[in-house]
Amino acid sequence: MRIVIAGGHGQIALRLERLLAARGDEVAGVIRRAEQGADLRAAGAEPVVCDLESASVEEVAAHLSGADAAVFAAGAGPASGVARKGTVDRGAAVLFAAAAARAGVRRFLVVSSMGADPEHPGDEVFDVYLRAKGEADAYVRAHTSLDWTILRPGMLTDDAGRGTVRLEAATGRGPIPRDDVAAVLAELLDTPATAGLTLELITGSTPVSVAVKSVAGN
Numbered sequence: 001m002r003i004v005i006a007g008g009h010g011q012i013a014l015r016l017e018r019l020l021a022a023r024g025d026e027v028a029g030v031i032r033r034a035e036q037g038a039d040l041r042a043a044g045a046e047p048v049v050c051d052l053e054s055a056s057v058e059e060v061a062a063h064l065s066g067a068d069a070a071v072f073a074a075g076a077g078p079a080s081g082v083a084r085k086g087t088v089d090r091g092a093a094v095l096f097a098a099a100a101a102r103a104g105v106r107r108f109l110v111v112s113s114m115g116a117d118p119e120h121p122g123d124e125v126f127d128v129y130l131r132a133k134g135e136a137d138a139y140v141r142a143h144t145s146l147d148w149t150i151l152r153p154g155m156l157t158d159d160a161g162r163g164t165v166r167l168e169a170a171t172g173r174g175p176i177p178r179d180d181v182a183a184v185l186a187e188l189l190d191t192p193a194t195a196g197l198t199l200e201l202i203t204g205s206t207p208v209s210v211a212v213k214s215v216a217g218n
Contacts, residue, residue, distance in 0.1 A: 050063055064102075150198040165203060
């Protein structure tokens with residue numbers, strides 16, 4: 001498959017790029033800064049420089065042309081303020097989904113956040129972040145015809161991946177290594193029967209491939 005990943009220099013995205021390239025997929029990562037390209041090439045991905053905060057739908061759709069799947073893994077980051085939660089966590093996600101639809105890319109994965117909710121209360125930066133992610137998820141569900149799957153990981157860690165997870169519509173809170181998030185995303189890309197599902201992910205006892213097949217069969 002050819003897979004285009006928004007937020008291609010992110011910690012989850014780089015892990016996913018390595019996994020996909022290693023299994024023979026053609027991978028492109030959308031990045032804001034050209035100097036990040038070397039890290040993507042080292043991961044086996046083609047860097048595509050495009051600022052999703054300022055690009056048009058047509059520009060992004062051109063980068064998605066010919067892709068079999070797209071993954072939105074971008075984020076403003078924990079050090080960003082309220083404004084960029086709107087322009088990246090919501091705006092860029094909506095733009096990327098609209099561009100995927102324009103380009104005819106059917107399979108679309110979203111790396112969201114546990115607790116994402118367009119009605120989430122509060123005015124702290126993290127509250128705004130959860131609302132922005134929730135609004136983006138709601139847009140993908142309600143306003144696109146994409147074969148979407150929304151993945152909501154728990155607390156992300158840099159621990160080594162265990163290869164075993166709990167993947168359900170509702171898991172309750174818990175940690176999850178970024179390695180295992182990337183492994184689940186790679187498996188979801190190969191499992192179109194998970195389209196239309198919003199899934200929570202934490203560490204558990206079920207092997208990744210079994211966990212994905214289980215939710216696909218429900």
